[in-house]
Amino acid sequence: MRGWRLLPCSVRGKTPLLKRWPTLASSDLATIQGWAAEHSECNWGVATGPESRVFVLDVDGESGRASLAALVAKHGLLPVTLASRTGREDGGEHRWFRCPQGQEIRSNAGKLGEGLDVRGAGGYVIVPPSIHESGRAYQWANPEHPTADAPKWFLDLLAGGTQTVHNPPRAHISIFFEGQRNDGLARLGGAMRRRGATQAEIERRLTAENQQRCRPPLPTDEVRKIAASVARYEPGGPDPLETAWKAVLDEPHPRGYGQFIALARTLQLARPGLSIALPLIRIGDHMRCDWTQVRRWRKRAVCEGWLRLTEHPIPHRKAGMYAFNEKSVPLRPTVPLSQMPH
Numbered sequence: 001m002r003g004w005r006l007l008p009c010s011v012r013g014k015t016p017l018l019k020r021w022p023t024l025a026s027s028d029l030a031t032i033q034g035w036a037a038e039h040s041e042c043n044w045g046v047a048t049g050p051e052s053r054v055f056v057l058d059v060d061g062e063s064g065r066a067s068l069a070a071l072v073a074k075h076g077l078l079p080v081t082l083a084s085r086t087g088r089e090d091g092g093e094h095r096w097f098r099c100p101q102g103q104e105i106r107s108n109a110g111k112l113g114e115g116l117d118v119r120g121a122g123g124y125v126i127v128p129p130s131i132h133e134s135g136r137a138y139q140w141a142n143p144e145h146p147t148a149d150a151p152k153w154f155l156d157l158l159a160g161g162t163q164t165v166h167n168p169p170r171a172h173i174s175i176f177f178e179g180q181r182n183d184g185l186a187r188l189g190g191a192m193r194r195r196g197a198t199q200a201e202i203e204r205r206l207t208a209e210n211q212q213r214c215r216p217p218l219p220t221d222e223v224r225k226i227a228a229s230v231a232r233y234e235p236g237g238p239d240p241l242e243t244a245w246k247a248v249l250d251e252p253h254p255r256g257y258g259q260f261i262a263l264a265r266t267l268q269l270a271r272p273g274l275s276i277a278l279p280l281i282r283i284g285d286h287m288r289c290d291w292t293q294v295r296r297w298r299k300r301a302v303c304e305g306w307l308r309l310t311e312h313p314i315p316h317r318k319a320g321m322y323a324f325n326e327k328s329v330p331l332r333p334t335v336p337l338s339q340m341p342h
Contacts, residue, residue: 005047008039043130049121055105058117061090067113081148083141087132097150181214189230199231245286260297268324275310275321
């Protein structure tokens with residue numbers, strides 16, 4: 001197991017099953033076997049950082065690949081190293097590197113670019129043969145390959161306070177893939193209509209957004225239908241977040257995190273089968289707290305399985321698209337301990 005410190009995580013999820021996992025994660029075989037017997041269907045994580053002597057670059061989907069391409073074009077190639085594939089439907093990859101001597105690599109999200117996260121001290125990643133929530137298995141791309149040393153330029157970026165690489169324009173916007181395109185354009189059009197836009201204005205904007213953000217773009221006639229549909233509503237109209245918040249206030253929910261979960265659930269009930277927006281600043285205004293507190297609640301809800309990210313957040317808007325789950329988790333076959341990373 002390469003001396004890595006392992007920890008059991010939820011079935012088809014990423015939530016640690018150990019309350020004090022940063023200190024309890026272990027490389028002791030007997031301890032791991034005990035966890036495997038107690039949590040026979042769990043996923044497995046590796047606690048990254050100096051104790052395991054590794055840190056991980058997490059490349060998420062198209063935005064992550066675009067950001068990584070921008071880094072490589074500016075600074076040079078990354079060395080070939082141990083790599084694993086995640087179960088994301090749009091593709092995901094973990095690249096494993098040795099922790100450098102004399103430099104602590106801290107976990108961060110988006111510092112290197114959209115869709116690029118780093119898991120170092122205090123972090124963890126899910127490893128094969130775990131099962132992603134999509135039902136796909138995490139897989140090693142080159143299981144016999146050693147972990148490489150990261151190049152100096154990469155370590156310098158991680159140590160620096162800011163990131164100077166500019167991503168391609170599309171890396172700063174949310175991309176709509178098949179199954180998301182109609183809903184995504186309808187949301188954009190609905191927001192325009194609430195601000196008083198005409199059908200012609202909505203159609204022009206959605207036509208441009210369709211070409212820039214939809215993968216692949218929808219037929220022109222379909223975009224026109226979406227614009228016509230949202231234009232049927234009176235300008236202004238109810239704001240989804242406002243409506244959901246009023247409903248939550250009419251119900252006896254505990255303040256704070258409980259209200260946040262109730263708000264997400266109410267938003268989802270109004271949009272069955274579709275993604276919901278969770279803008280941190282606006283929610284903070286309603287709940288009379290700083291948006292950073294809302295971010296902590298949102299992160300906790302993801303860790304506990306209430307929320308699942310469906311589209312990459314847009315950092316400068318402090319928003320993201322999620323699906324609300326009632327925490328009903330399907331089971332999977334037991335994974336033999338022999339298939340654990342070695």
